[in-house]
Amino acid sequence: MNIALIGSGGREHALCQKIYESKISSKIFCIPGNAGTVKIAQNIDIEISNFEKILKIIKFYKIELVVVGPEEPLVKGIVDFLNKNKIKVFGPNKFASKLEGSKAFMKKICKSYQIPTAKFKICKNKSQVNDFLKKSNLPLVVKADGLAAGKGVTICKTKNQVLNVSDQIFKGKFKSSKKLVLEEFLNGEEASYFLVVDKNNFKFFGTAQDHKRVGENDTGPNTGGMGAYSPAKIINKDVEKKIINRIVKPTLRALKSKDKHYKGFLYVGLMIKNGDPFLIEFNVRMGDPECQVILPRLKTDIVEIFLNTVNDKLKNTVIKWRKEKSMTIVLCSKGYPGSYTKNKKIENIDKINLSKSDYLYHAGTKYSEGQLVSNGGRVLNFTSIGKNFFIVRKKIIHLIRKLNWKNGFFRKDIGWREIKKNANN
Numbered sequence: 001m002n003i004a005l006i007g008s009g010g011r012e013h014a015l016c017q018k019i020y021e022s023k024i025s026s027k028i029f030c031i032p033g034n035a036g037t038v039k040i041a042q043n044i045d046i047e048i049s050n051f052e053k054i055l056k057i058i059k060f061y062k063i064e065l066v067v068v069g070p071e072e073p074l075v076k077g078i079v080d081f082l083n084k085n086k087i088k089v090f091g092p093n094k095f096a097s098k099l100e101g102s103k104a105f106m107k108k109i110c111k112s113y114q115i116p117t118a119k120f121k122i123c124k125n126k127s128q129v130n131d132f133l134k135k136s137n138l139p140l141v142v143k144a145d146g147l148a149a150g151k152g153v154t155i156c157k158t159k160n161q162v163l164n165v166s167d168q169i170f171k172g173k174f175k176s177s178k179k180l181v182l183e184e185f186l187n188g189e190e191a192s193y194f195l196v197v198d199k200n201n202f203k204f205f206g207t208a209q210d211h212k213r214v215g216e217n218d219t220g221p222n223t224g225g226m227g228a229y230s231p232a233k234i235i236n237k238d239v240e241k242k243i244i245n246r247i248v249k250p251t252l253r254a255l256k257s258k259d260k261h262y263k264g265f266l267y268v269g270l271m272i273k274n275g276d277p278f279l280i281e282f283n284v285r286m287g288d289p290e291c292q293v294i295l296p297r298l299k300t301d302i303v304e305i306f307l308n309t310v311n312d313k314l315k316n317t318v319i320k321w322r323k324e325k326s327m328t329i330v331l332c333s334k335g336y337p338g339s340y341t342k343n344k345k346i347e348n349i350d351k352i353n354l355s356k357s358d359y360l361y362h363a364g365t366k367y368s369e370g371q372l373v374s375n376g377g378r379v380l381n382f383t384s385i386g387k388n389f390f391i392v393r394k395k396i397i398h399l400i401r402k403l404n405w406k407n408g409f410f411r412k413d414i415g416w417r418e419i420k421k422n423a424n425n
Contacts, residue, residue: 002062003303004029005041006048006078007069010330010363010381011288013037014295015069015302017359022303029061035372036362048073051081058087065090067306068264074284075101075147079263090306092284095260099251099282103143103181106282113250117279118271120183129166132182133159139185144169146176150224151337155185188273189417190280191232192290193243195268196305198314199261202248204240205319206294207232209418210287214337216413223337224378227414229327229389230293233421234272243268243277251282263309292361292381293326324357327392327415328383331400331408333364336377344374344407352402358395359383379408389415389422 003025005016013036019025020040031054033043046053049072058066066082068074068091077094098105110117118141121132133140142165144152152174156162162182169180190212194205208230214220235243247268255262267283267290286294295302299320308317333340346365349372354360361383364376382399386392393415400410 001025001064001303002027002029004031004054004058004061004063004066005033005037005069006031006054006066006073008032008034008048009070009288009376010361010378011286011291012069013361013363014292014359014381015067015286016041017361018295018298018302019067022301024301024303024307027061029057029063031057034362034375035365035367036360038367049076051078054078055082055085055087058082064088065303065306065310067091069285071097071100071147071283071285074264088307088310090310091264092262092266093260095258096255096262097284099266100284101147102177103145103281104179106279107181109251109254110279113254115247115250115279116277118183118186120181123166123180123182124178125170126163126166129163129182133162136182136184138162141183141185142166142169143181143183144174144177145179145181146174148174148176150222153222186271186273186278186280188271188278189234191234191270191272192287193232193235193240193268193270194286194290194294195248195266196309196314196319197252197262197264197266198309199263199312201314202252202266203314203317203319205265206230206290206297206321207235208287208290208293209234209415210290211411211414214411216411217416221337223332225287225289225330226332226411227327227329228287228289228293229325229415229418230290230297231325233418239272239275239277243270247277247279288363289328289330289378289381292328292359292383296359296383296385297322297324297326322385324385324387325389325392326383326385327389327396328361328381329393329396329400329410329414330363330378331380331382331403331405331410332378333374333376334407334409340377341407342373342375343368346372346374346379346403346405348403348405352399354399357385358399360399374407379405390419393419
């Protein structure tokens with residue numbers, strides 16, 4: 001079966017690798033892909049928002065299944081477009097994708113279905129912001145309503161900061177929306193819970209904890225993610241039941257009430273406080289870098305999962321997992337998440353000896369005149385699996401140091417909470 005995978009990040013390289021390992025896949029086409037996917041697939045350099053060109057490629061190469069990695073084409077309606085053209089596609093439709101595409105849409109569902117989340121107000125102007133400020137304690141979280149490439153959330157410690165950040169959003173800092181959501185700051189521990197969903201059923205698809213802040217000890221500005229580990233021990237059986245009954249089922253019911261079923265990966269972003277889960281956000285795709293720690297633990301053929309989801313046959317699908325722990329550390333361009341320089345040579349990559357339990361996923365990379373160069377803020381994902389997070393992290397850091405990329409940096413404390421807990425037990 002010929003399969004197309006849309007996207008170019010570390011998540012897509014991890015997905016591509018799993019599709020490559022499948023007994024069902026024959027040829028893989030990555031649109032546009034990166035320097036990692038080119039070794040196991042055919043990269044095709046097309047803008048991911050150009051649906052007409054993508055359709056031509058699908059027809060030309062007789063592609064039978066399309067898997068959509070990133071959120072932007074999902075929110076813009078690529079699934080609806082391809083379905084109309086009788087193409088099988090894994091991912092949620094445009095309406096369901098508003099769970100990620102609009103923070104206001106998601107919060108309205110929370111309000112209507114009593115889903116536990118932070119207290120909030122949807123604001124379209126400064127006076128609405130001031131109203132919420134009067135009734136709330138600081139810090140407050142300001143969230144741009146639409147997609148903002150991971151840069152739309154700011155934790156504000158002062159009233160002036162709330163007003164300044166809000167003002168920038170109202171003036172169109174993010175093209176996707178001039179509306180925002182103000183919400184109370186929740187204390188607790190963040191975790192991510194993943195599902196794969198078809199029209200009638202859903203199946204567990206792993207847990208992970210991401211590290212959003214750029215600096216060690218979780219300091220500095222938010223990023224797209226500096227590293228992650230899986231599984232997230234904080235999500236025990238009791239917490240999982242609450243997630244499903246209080247958050248997942250009411251959300252899927254809300255979509256079904258509009259006759260808009262969910263299909264694809266569903267990422268539930270949570271704050272766990274005293275054993276109770278609160279919904280922070282939904283993502284309508286696998287997380288990045290969470291995908292890079294969950295997929296190495298997956299034993300079941302991923303293409304079988306995709307096809308059963310598309311054909312609404314998830315019910316009898318058994319998804320099996322490896323018991324080992326998994327961790328990824330992201331090697332970033334110096335300056336990220338601020339300004340950084342692209343096209344920096346990455347040498348020594350051939351000197352990295354990976355064992356069967358190690359994975360090197362490309363993210364912001366490309367080949368330029370035969371030379372591997374950086375092409376983004378998050379450049380490479382070093383992933384490893386093993387029995388102990390501390391030993392796994394040590395092994396990853398050894399591999400990164402072996403690469404010795406002078407134009408990059410990384411966090412050395414990924415998994416610090418879990419490692420600290422184990423050290424104290």
